[in-house]
Amino acid sequence: MITGHTKTLAILADPVTHVRTPQALNARFEAEGVDAVLVPLEVPPAALAPMLKGLAGARNFAGAVVTVPHKTAVPALCDALSARAAAAQSVNVIRRRPDGALYGDILDGEGFVRGLEQAGVTLLGKRVFLAGAGGAASAIAFALAERGIAALTVANRSVEKSEALIARLAAHFPDVGFAAATDPTGHDIAINGTSLGLKPEDALPFDPDTLDPGTLVAEVIMQPEITPLLHAAEARGLMIHPGHHMLEAQLTEMLRFLTHEEEQQ
Numbered sequence: 001m002i003t004g005h006t007k008t009l010a011i012l013a014d015p016v017t018h019v020r021t022p023q024a025l026n027a028r029f030e031a032e033g034v035d036a037v038l039v040p041l042e043v044p045p046a047a048l049a050p051m052l053k054g055l056a057g058a059r060n061f062a063g064a065v066v067t068v069p070h071k072t073a074v075p076a077l078c079d080a081l082s083a084r085a086a087a088a089q090s091v092n093v094i095r096r097r098p099d100g101a102l103y104g105d106i107l108d109g110e111g112f113v114r115g116l117e118q119a120g121v122t123l124l125g126k127r128v129f130l131a132g133a134g135g136a137a138s139a140i141a142f143a144l145a146e147r148g149i150a151a152l153t154v155a156n157r158s159v160e161k162s163e164a165l166i167a168r169l170a171a172h173f174p175d176v177g178f179a180a181a182t183d184p185t186g187h188d189i190a191i192n193g194t195s196l197g198l199k200p201e202d203a204l205p206f207d208p209d210t211l212d213p214g215t216l217v218a219e220v221i222m223q224p225e226i227t228p229l230l231h232a233a234e235a236r237g238l239m240i241h242p243g244h245h246m247l248e249a250q251l252t253e254m255l256r257f258l259t260h261e262e263e264q265q
């Protein structure tokens with residue numbers, strides 16, 4: 001039951017009707033006896049800054065989940081960021097500190113790599129191809145580098161974004177071999193970190209026919225579960241890893257972040 005003691009959390013999105021995080025997280029709060037509630041707030045971009053300023057003034061506002069289209073606007077509106085949020089220049093969770101300061105973090109990458117690890121994939125020493133350099137892809141790149149991959153090739157439509165991402169990551173992870181290139185040949189894992197695959201008419205983010213036999217093909221897209229990329233990869237006999245693993249692993253990370261006090265700097 002919601003009482004005056006309940007920690008109030010929000011998800012900030014525009015539109016908000018399609019989000020599934022409220023049902024998923026509220027069910028976890030109930031199952032785990034956490035006195036918190038997460039409510040959907042449809043916030044247009046122009047209202048984001050005053051909305052966050054106002055929420056930070058409410059002492060029982062505990063934090064928020066941030067999603068499309070706000071993830072890249074929120075870093076500038078936070079008082080402090082985790083290292084990975086600063087590197088990805090993207091935030092998908094905010095915690096309100098007791099003094100009203102807002103601390104932003106990004107869990108997309110951690111959720112993605114935990115999803116892979118829970119499926120039995122080892123990342124240490126692997127050569128990884130990543131399509132995309134937006135918020136999700138940047139966070140995934142950071143988390144992969146944290147796990148000690150040997151090499152990361154980033155391919156993005158806007159090349160200046162992949163090059164900027166690589167420059168930020170290389171400063172943190174000197175032992176990883178980074179490259180901005182579009183050829184997915186010669187990698188152990190190939191990841192779609194773009195929004196390509198959401199719409200039936202979308203082009204493939206990369207050509208699975210050019211992958212080495214044995215390459216694992218992984219997705220961030222959750223709907224459809226088997227995207228055209230994953231279909232094509234399966235048809236070639238490659239192993240696949242759908243996007244729902246990332247969300248499931250991330251819910252646990254969100255629960256911990258939004259209801260516990262420790263912070264990753």
Ligand SMILES: NC(=O)c1ccc[n+]([C@@H]2O[C@H](COP(=O)([O-])OP(=O)(O)OC[C@H]3O[C@@H](n4cnc5c(N)ncnc54)[C@H](OP(=O)(O)O)[C@@H]3O)[C@@H](O)[C@H]2O)c1
Nearest residue numbers: 132133134135136137157158161194195220222243246247
């Ligand atoms: N499974 C999960 O738990 C989970 C979590 C978070 C996000 N996601 C999914 O991840 C996707 C990306 O989210 P995001 O937050 O990273 O979005 P974003 O910051 O807007 O980035 C979008 C990425 O897709 C690329 N892109 C978009 N349209 C393209 C096109 N027509 N051709 C080539 N590249 C294109 C963009 O390239 P440019 O830089 O050139 O624009 C950019 O790299 C979303 O579809 C979302 O559903 C899934």
